[in-house]
């Protein structure tokens with residue numbers, strides 16, 4: 423898939439595990455998220471929620487808590503385009519998936535790319551099912567998660583849809 427950058431300079435896109443040293447980039451991403459994106463990601467637009475999200479991500483150990491980021495680097499510096507994460511549950515092989523992409527980068531393929539990378543990493547880590555919570559009107563999330571897995575269960579309560587997906591990747595998927 424080709425991703426078209428909204429910035430008109432020579433640039434590269436890179437996915438990698440989020441690192442504790444990414445605090446500044448993560449804060450910039452968190453501060454940039456619109457109220458709509460915050461509501462879709464956290465079911466709340468309160469700034470405190472974003473602060474807690476950043477603190478938790480910076481402690482991601484890449485085993486219990488997997489965090490994968492997409493970075494854009496050009497003459498202006500680096501920006502964090504988005505972050506996908508999976509947190510193991512008590513149920514073997516089941517992880518809770520969540521994702522956020524910066525507003526100016528949405529609908530350009532970044533979410534699909536992060537979903538595929540995280541699906542690959544999850545399977546390598548022994549997690550072959552994702553539990554996903556989304557607001558009922560968040561059809562985009564449902565569409566991109568279905569690119570990497572089959573929906574095996576869905577429940578809805580108070581406007582939040584909880585679905586479970588069995589990860590299924592074609593060989594060769596998961597790279598940039």
Ligand SMILES: CC(C)(COP(=O)(O)OP(=O)(O)OC[C@H]1O[C@@H](n2cnc3c(N)ncnc32)[C@H](O)[C@@H]1OP(=O)(O)O)[C@@H](O)C(=O)NCCC(=O)NCCS
Nearest residue numbers: 459462463520521522523528529530531532533534562565
């Ligand atoms: C959900 C989210 C992660 C999707 O990320 P994204 O980068 O916009 O996703 P993509 O660009 O890969 O795909 C989104 C849509 O763009 C389309 N698309 C993908 N590449 C495209 C391209 N090059 N040109 C135009 N459209 C494209 C996809 O087909 C998809 O369309 P659809 O919504 O009609 O199915 C992002 O919208 C987001 O961060 N939302 C707020 C947070 C959130 O909802 N998190 C989920 C709860 S945890």
